Amino acid sequence: MIRYxxxxxxxxxxxxxxxxxxxxxxxxxxxxxxxxxxxxxVGMMGCAIGVATGLALALPHRKVIxxxxxxxxxxxxxxxATLGNLRPKNLIxxxxxxxxxSGSRISYPTATSGNTDLAAMARGAGIENAHTIxxxxxxxxxxxxxxxxxxxxxxxxKVEESLMHREIPxxxxxxxxxxxxFVRYLERTEExxxxxxxxx
Amino acid sequence: MKDELAxxxxxxxxxxxxxxxxxxxxxxxxxxxPLIRDDPQMTLIAxxxxxxxxxxxxxxxxxxxxxxxxxxxxxxxxxxxxxxxVGKQLGVPLLLxxxxxxxxxxxxxxxxxxxxxxxxxxxxDGMGVDHQVVADGANLEGRIKDAVRAAxxxxxxxALLFAGEFSL
Numbered sequence: 001m002i003r004y005x006x007x008x009x010x011x012x013x014x015x016x017x018x019x020x021x022x023x024x025x026x027x028x029x030x031x032x033x034x035x036x037x038x039x040x041x042v043g044m045m046g047c048a049i050g051v052a053t054g055l056a057l058a059l060p061h062r063k064v065i066x067x068x069x070x071x072x073x074x075x076x077x078x079x080x081a082t083l084g085n086l087r088p089k090n091l092i093x094x095x096x097x098x099x100x101x102s103g104s105r106i107s108y109p110t111a112t113s114g115n116t117d118l119a120a121m122a123r124g125a126g127i128e129n130a131h132t133i134x135x136x137x138x139x140x141x142x143x144x145x146x147x148x149x150x151x152x153x154x155x156x157x158k159v160e161e162s163l164m165h166r167e168i169p170x171x172x173x174x175x176x177x178x179x180x181x182f183v184r185y186l187e188r189t190e191e192x193x194x195x196x197x198x199x200x
Numbered sequence: 201m202k203d204e205l206a207x208x209x210x211x212x213x214x215x216x217x218x219x220x221x222x223x224x225x226x227x228x229x230x231x232x233x234p235l236i237r238d239d240p241q242m243t244l245i246a247x248x249x250x251x252x253x254x255x256x257x258x259x260x261x262x263x264x265x266x267x268x269x270x271x272x273x274x275x276x277x278x279x280x281x282x283x284x285x286v287g288k289q290l291g292v293p294l295l296l297x298x299x300x301x302x303x304x305x306x307x308x309x310x311x312x313x314x315x316x317x318x319x320x321x322x323x324x325d326g327m328g329v330d331h332q333v334v335a336d337g338a339n340l341e342g343r344i345k346d347a348v349r350a351a352x353x354x355x356x357x358x359a360l361l362f363a364g365e366f367s368l
Binding site: 020040042043044046047049050051052053054055056057058059076078079081082085086175176179182183186190192193194195196198 | 217220222243245246247248249251252254255256257258259260261262263264265266267281282285286289290291292293351352353355
């Protein structure tokens with residue numbers, strides 16, 4: 001399964017969902033595929049699920065999607081226990097698991113290329129709707145269904161290592177610019193002021 | 201901490217607009233947890249560690265909440281990464297409500313806490329996280345409001361380090 005193909009399918013099925021990405025290849029690929037103002041391209045590993053959880057709790061009527069990687073989730077495994085207990089119904093986590101630290105340029109294997117099963121860990125942490133997806137047909141069914149279902153979803157998508165993100169342009173919006181675009185979009189669509197933005 | 205001080209602290213948070221709190225409990229300020237939990241205007245979220253508490257609070261802030269993170273100062277060390285990346289680099293205001301163990305004003309200081317306390321302020325300074333020590337209840341409500349206003353204006357975390365009367 002190719003990550004870019006999965007993201008293309010997701011992008012085609014999006015409307016007003018909020019998408020939070022961690023710092024890995026899918027951040028670049030997603031920013032190339034989707035120019036939606038509800039995208040928050042968090043530029044750090046190990047933070048996307050936490051930020052997405054906070055958004056989901058603050059806006060329980062909005063669907064929030066976290067796009068993460070195996071290396072990033074391994075950096076923040078504590079999120080599994082918290083999600084397993086909070087179970088926010090409006091949050092979906094897609095972990096694109098290529099089994100390597102691709103960004104390291106030496107593609108050193110992650111724990112998931114060995115004995116570690118992130119979906120089993122998520123289930124053990126209390127996330128009932130946690131599954132491993134191994135082919136695109138299954139991804140298509142489970143991802144589209146999850147977009148309409150009111151249940152926390154945690155999907156470990158086994159993908160091939162792809163270097164496509166190195167061939168497409170990296171996003172040229174900086175973190176602050178992206179944050180304000182995202183916040184202004186929320187202000188418009190939620191019809192409320194975000195407190196910290198304030199007035200000069 | 202006397203119950204009255206705990207009530208003032210929570211009311212001060214509410215008056216400053218705080219409506220979302222992530223936390224890991226500790227020993228000095230823990231009376232605030234049931235008060236926040238039982239307040240219908242506030243959301244209290246238990247995190248597995250302080251790094252996560254910071255990221256969840258940051259997400260809630262971006263979603264329109266005025267968020268605080270309650271932690272022991274040991275949690276500053278645990279959450280350095282998310283304070284720097286999400287808090288400072290992305291620029292998300294957060295009020296950090298910190299039980300300041302092991303500092304000079306900690307009335308229960310001992311060899312267990314002193315090393316942790318000694319390095320807390322230098323670590324905050326190293327990250328550029330502004331802070332002040334709150335050792336008594338004088339103008340508590342005003343100091344909390346000032347801290348939240350500063351965090352919002354700076355678009356960054358601001359730390360209140362509670363010790364002295366709060367550590368009894």
